[in-house]
Amino acid sequence: MKVAKFGGSSVASAEQFRKVAYIIQSDVERRIIVVSAPGKRYKTDTKVTDLLIQLAEAAIQGELIEPFVETVIRRYIDIADGLELSASDVTEQMKADLRKKIDTYRHDQDRLMDALKASGEDNNAKLMALYLRHIGLDAHYVSPKEAGILVTDEPGNAQMLPESYEKLRELKHRSGVLVIPGFFGYSLNGHIVTFPRGGSDITGSIVAAGVGADVYENFTDVDSIYCVNPSIVDNPRQLKEITYREMRELSYSGFSVFHDEALEPVYKARIPVCVKNTNNPEAPGTWIVAQRDYRDQPVAGIASDTGFCSINVSKYLMNREIGFGRKLLHILEDEGISYEHTPSGIDNMSVILRANQLEGEKERRIVDRIQTELQVDDIHIEYGLALIMVVGEGMERAVGVAAKATAAFAKANINIEMINQGSSEVSMMFGVKEEVVDQAVKALYDAYFSKQPLS
Known part of the structure; x- marks a missing residue:
């Protein structure tokens, strides 16, 4: 069984949704899917998470929120329209959910920010599950609460509680394709709490460890991990393999492909990770493993x-x-x-x-x-x-x-x-x-x- 996580650029538009669906359909072992919020569709675009932060700030300042709500919902409507989905009921539910969160947490800025940011992933997972069913897959949206992702009650800095893994283990017995939103979990008192940076990567890693996946696939917008930032060096060497410890050091030091905190669950469970490209899924990608042959290349x-x-x-x-x-x-x-x-x-x-x-x-x-x-x-x-x-x-x-x-x-x-x-x-x-x-x-x-x- 594989757990596959798709980053923001992989789920930013209807075209990208179709690519994700093709990847899921091409391998029956991809049974659990973790999705981010829609990212940038083009260079000057704005990520949905950033739009939600603007919405939260407007609510905190007591400004008119409707224009911000409409801008956020428009992104999901554009995706649904591009997929020829009848999603008006879903988008109306999204609007109602955003307004409810604002009413609930209006006087608690940290809670409000967490709840609204998390809605980006949550609504995208619901839309993805709807589309997968539309094309004939037995797909199910699973909320982090239902999945059992229980976390500490630290807004913006959630840490996984150990008891979560026993609950997550039950997911592997469920049928069909399970779609889980990344980036957040629930505290024991029922609050939405987001992970720190790279939060969807953390969710994917936690779920992979919890269900004992054979492989954790992390789909992004590059064919592989490079040995150096390609914005500094032209056409740098691509890495076929890298160890958990090497990836941890590189992530800490500025590599943006995989955040360092996201590796801990799969590192402890010794689950191999494959970083792949949504736009070129046939490329072999880069494997993150416990050990590699470093005789020819001691520096990773x-x-x-x-x-x-x-x-x-x-x-x-x-x-x-x-x-x-x-x-x-x-x-x-x-x-x-x-x-x-x-x-x-x-x-x-x-x-x-x-x-x-x-x-x-x-x-x-x-x-x-x-x-x-x-x-x-x-x-x-x-x-x-x-x-x-x-x-x-x-x-x-x-x-x-x-x-x-x-x-x-x-x-x-x-x-x-x-x-x-x-x-x-x-x-x-x-x-x-x-x-x-x-x-x-x-x-x-x-x-x-x-x-x-x-x-």
């Missing part, structure tokens, strides 16, 4: 992200001071700040974090606290940092991987601000200035991939 990929800063702290004999690092990180915890990396030396320590966490007075307050409470010799914050991750499980057993990177940077005349490598040796992190990050990624790609035969 290169990812980069911007918007970081570094808090650099120096103190003579820091290494002799018991608890220094804990105290420093505790100050950040007190201020509600998460960090990414902590490279250190004997008398200095750096904390890499997202720069937007230091907005307003928070930067001055943190600097003052570190200076006063830890009695440091020097502290300064460096902004405009980009992080580049070189990822590959084969690096641990390959000689000269780090040397290739530093040589590539030197040849490109790029200064390395910092280097960090975890004990697992699955990835190496390099910090560079944001203005040279693309140049740095190209240099690394040339060093690791350009002389390799293409797959």
Whole structure:
């Protein structure tokens, strides 16, 4: 049995609905389908989720909501009309549902935002099930509540509750094609709660793990996962296989094909994932697996992200001071700040974090606290940092991987601000200035991939 998830671009229009239906019909093992809200139909289009956010903001501000409701519903009507569906009853139900959610949560902004955003996936799943029945399939819409997707009660940051998996297991005994909306679940007290970014990917992964699927297919708008962002490097190498750990590192570092949190359920259940293209389903795609043969290619990929800063702290004999690092990180915890990396030396320590966490007075307050409470010799914050991750499980057993990177940077005349490598040796992190990050990624790609035969 396969669980197949279709992203926003795959369900954005009537034409895309037909492609999804063809994919489902072409393989009887595709029995559980998870869908996103309609995405962009063309480059300047607006995603339905963004339209719903605009609707929520209008309701919160007490503005007239009807124009926003009509704009949202029009997207579903266009899909239904293009599929020659008689869906007027369904779209009227959609309108009534949106108004009911607004009336119910008007005075609770977080709940209202979650409920309206989730309706994008929910209504699209209902429309997809209707279309599949229209073309003769035994298809059924299944709400996350009925499926048993129970989550923590944290608006915008739902986490799966362990008891959900027992309920989800029952789905595999149901007949026909089951269509489940992605992106959200229900708290124990009955509230709609959305997952964080990549929420539909998370739903698909949870359902695949819950039913014990043989394969989890993630359909998107690219033939495969590339070893580097194709907007930086022209025609980069396509990956046939990548491991869960490699994908996790690359997703964290900026890969947008598959969000890192979405991998956890299938990783624990050891369910292979295949990333495929809705617009070219015959392409083999990329497999995400537990192990791969990395003898010929120890490095799997290169990812980069911007918007970081570094808090650099120096103190003579820091290494002799018991608890220094804990105290420093505790100050950040007190201020509600998460960090990414902590490279250190004997008398200095750096904390890499997202720069937007230091907005307003928070930067001055943190600097003052570190200076006063830890009695440091020097502290300064460096902004405009980009992080580049070189990822590959084969690096641990390959000689000269780090040397290739530093040589590539030197040849490109790029200064390395910092280097960090975890004990697992699955990835190496390099910090560079944001203005040279693309140049740095190209240099690394040339060093690791350009002389390799293409797959």
